[in-house]
Amino acid sequence: MLLTMDNPVFQVYAVAAALAVLKLMLQGWMTVYRMLASNSGLVSPEDLRKGLINKNPHPDQLEPSDYVERSRRMHRNDLENIPAFLAAGLLFTAVNPPLLVAQVLMYGFVLARLAHFLAYTTRQSHEMRATFYTVGSVIVIAMACYVLWSALG
Amino acid sequence: MLLTMDNPVFQVYAVAAALAVLKLMLQGWMTVYRMLASNSGLVSPEDLRKGLINKNPHPDQLEPSDYVERSRRMHRNDLENIPAFLAAGLLFTAVNPPLLVAQVLMYGFVLARLAHFLAYTTRQSHEMRATFYTVGSVIVIAMACYVLWSALG
Amino acid sequence: MLLTMDNPVFQVYAVAAALAVLKLMLQGWMTVYRMLASNSGLVSPEDLRKGLINKNPHPDQLEPSDYVERSRRMHRNDLENIPAFLAAGLLFTAVNPPLLVAQVLMYGFVLARLAHFLAYTTRQSHEMRATFYTVGSVIVIAMACYVLWSALG
Numbered sequence: 446m447l448l449t450m451d452n453p454v455f456q457v458y459a460v461a462a463a464l465a466v467l468k469l470m471l472q473g474w475m476t477v478y479r480m481l482a483s484n485s486g487l488v489s490p491e492d493l494r495k496g497l498i499n500k501n502p503h504p505d506q507l508e509p510s511d512y513v514e515r516s517r518r519m520h521r522n523d524l525e526n527i528p529a530f531l532a533a534g535l536l537f538t539a540v541n542p543p544l545l546v547a548q549v550l551m552y553g554f555v556l557a558r559l560a561h562f563l564a565y566t567t568r569q570s571h572e573m574r575a576t577f578y579t580v581g582s583v584i585v586i587a588m589a590c591y592v593l594w595s596a597l598g
Numbered sequence: 599m600l601l602t603m604d605n606p607v608f609q610v611y612a613v614a615a616a617l618a619v620l621k622l623m624l625q626g627w628m629t630v631y632r633m634l635a636s637n638s639g640l641v642s643p644e645d646l647r648k649g650l651i652n653k654n655p656h657p658d659q660l661e662p663s664d665y666v667e668r669s670r671r672m673h674r675n676d677l678e679n680i681p682a683f684l685a686a687g688l689l690f691t692a693v694n695p696p697l698l699v700a701q702v703l704m705y706g707f708v709l710a711r712l713a714h715f716l717a718y719t720t721r722q723s724h725e726m727r728a729t730f731y732t733v734g735s736v737i738v739i740a741m742a743c744y745v746l747w748s749a750l751g
Numbered sequence: 752m753l754l755t756m757d758n759p760v761f762q763v764y765a766v767a768a769a770l771a772v773l774k775l776m777l778q779g780w781m782t783v784y785r786m787l788a789s790n791s792g793l794v795s796p797e798d799l800r801k802g803l804i805n806k807n808p809h810p811d812q813l814e815p816s817d818y819v820e821r822s823r824r825m826h827r828n829d830l831e832n833i834p835a836f837l838a839a840g841l842l843f844t845a846v847n848p849p850l851l852v853a854q855v856l857m858y859g860f861v862l863a864r865l866a867h868f869l870a871y872t873t874r875q876s877h878e879m880r881a882t883f884y885t886v887g888s889v890i891v892i893a894m895a896c897y898v899l900w901s902a903l904g
Contacts, residue, residue: 448601448754450693456749459689463745466686470739473678477728488671490664492724499724511796518794524677524830525779531685532837533772536765540756571798571805575783586776592769596762601754603846609902612842616898619839623892626831630881641824643817645877652877677830684838 447539454547458538461551465527468558472523476516486513519565522578523558530554530585537588540595550584557581600692607700611691614704618680621711625676629669639666672718675731676711683707683738690741693748703737710734753845760853764844767857771833774864778829782822792819825871828884829864836860836891843894846901856890863887 450456480486485506487493493502534551561577563569603609633639638659640646646655687704714730716722754761786792791812793799799808840857867883869875 446599446752446755448692449599450749455692459692459745459749462685462689463742463749466682466689466742467739467746469678469682470735470742473731473735487724489668489718489721489724491721494723496723496725498728515795520678524681525775525826528681528685528830528834528837529772529775531681532768532834535688535841536768536772539754539761539765565795568795568797570800570802571793571795572802575804578779582776582779586773589769589772589776592765593773596756596765596769599752601845602752603902608845612845612898612902615838615842616895616902619835619842619895620892620899622831622835623888623895626884626888640877642821642871642874642877644874647876649876649878651881673831677834681834681838684834688841 447541448535452538453544454538454542457544457547457551458534461555462531462534464555465530465558468555468562469520469523469527472516472520472562476513476520479513479516483510483512485510486517515565519562522561522565526558526578526581526585530581530588533585533588533592536592540592542591550588554581554584557584600694601688605691606697607691607695610697610700610704611687614708615684615687617708618683618711621708621715622673622676622680625669625673625715629666629673632666632669636663636665638663639670668718672715675714675718679711679731679734679738683734683741686738686741686745689745693745695744703741707734707737710737753847754841758844759850760844760848763850763853763857764840767861768837768840770861771836771864774861774868775826775829775833778822778826778868782819782826785819785822789816789818791816792823821871825868828867828871832864832884832887832891836887836894839891839894839898842898846898848897856894860887860890863890 446452448455450459481498486509487499487506490507492499493504493506495502499506537547537550557577557580561574561581564574564577599605601608603612634651639662640652640659643660645652646657646659648655652659690700690703710730710733714727714734717727717730752758756762756765787804792815793805793812796813798805799810799812801808805812843853843856863883863886867880867887870880870883
């Protein structure tokens with residue numbers, strides 16, 4: 446059976462998908478950390494109430510802050526890529542690709558997203574960030590095309 | 599077989615995932631309702647054309663309105679959590695966890711997101727909203743870690 | 752087995768899901784194309800550095816541009832619908848629906864999203880865009896309800 450842990454391709458998918466899920470969830474926590482560390486980047490009017498999270502409220506805390514917004518942009522970029530990878534990778538596994546191809550594409554996606562994260566966090570050039578985005582995006586597109594070709598062929 | 603309705607864990611996943619999908623889709627309709635009810639919060643210039651949806655167009659309708667934007671923020675928060683849960687829950691099912699653990703984690707996620715929805719809609723404190731977000735997020739992270747541990751163990 | 756290419760419903764799902772993944776990924780490339788073609792719509796301060804992507808940097812490039820933002824709004828609308836469809840469609844396949852129902856709903860979703868894309872790109876009325884959004888959204892909701900009814904029935 447293809448969608449079980451007995452299938453080595455599914456094992457590769459499970460590892461890559463679990464790492465991609467962790468990347469996505471941890472990006473939310475990076476935004477939380479940056480909001481707390483910089484005491485800015487809040488989004489709802491009620492967040493200006495005094496409390497454990499916000500001991501000295503100030504209206505400026507609702508102004509966008511690049512430090513916090515950068516993490517939100519990284520999160521949005523993840524949302525535009527990771528859920529599509531999770532679905533495309535499962536379908537790709539279901540059409541029984543060669544193990545080596547699955548390893549290269551799936552671990553390649555995880556590495557490309559990790560590199561994108563590092564380039565975005567450290568404010569590298571648009572060109573470098575775009576390169577890693579492209580690698581991840583092309584991998585997802587290639588897997589979806591392979592699935593279509595298998596299903597319709 | 600693990601990914602079939604014969605597996606009680608998959609049944610739990612199917613119920614929790616279907617509820618999470620409904621939550622996600624209905625959030626879009628809450629935004630639609632709020633746009634129509636408040637006659638504001640439109641996003642595209644062409645939405646100012648007169649028509650069934652907009653009988654008395656006015657440029658102010660393109661200004662952000664907290665009533666509508668609140669629903670969009672809730673939607674964005676869903677997008678940051680629910681697709682990751684849908685994938686992590688399927689992988690978690692595939693590594694055959696104890697039924698009770700699956701029930702606690704999966705129904706726990708659904709309840710945490712419901713509580714987050716109620717807290718956000720009624721403008722509860724940032725602390726309360728953050729607590730429910732944390733419960734849901736930690737559940738997804740725990741499921742992804744369990745999958746990694748099973749796949750690599 | 753239901754989640755294999757031997758099941759005609761899974762084949763329909765695989766084709767519809769692969770097309771939906773491609774739609775989602777290509778929307779990102781439409782944003783890239785529009786940023787390059789209009790030389791505007793950049794989002795990060797470091798994108799104003801001179802480089803291959805940006806040969807004549809200017810601060811106005813960080814201002815929102817409707818041409819680029821329209822593609823981002825389409826992308827956001829995809830993110831609010833396509834990942835939920837990918838999960839709901841898989842669960843729907845797992846509860847073994849009639850083939851014809853699966854074909855109508857799944858290909859219907861793909862066609863509704865294609866029509867939504869065309870209406871949004873060409874700035875059709877809010878009513879037309881809303882109609883195609885509604886068709887796609889109701890299909891996902893119907894599939895999720897059918898799964899719930901099967902799992903709890």
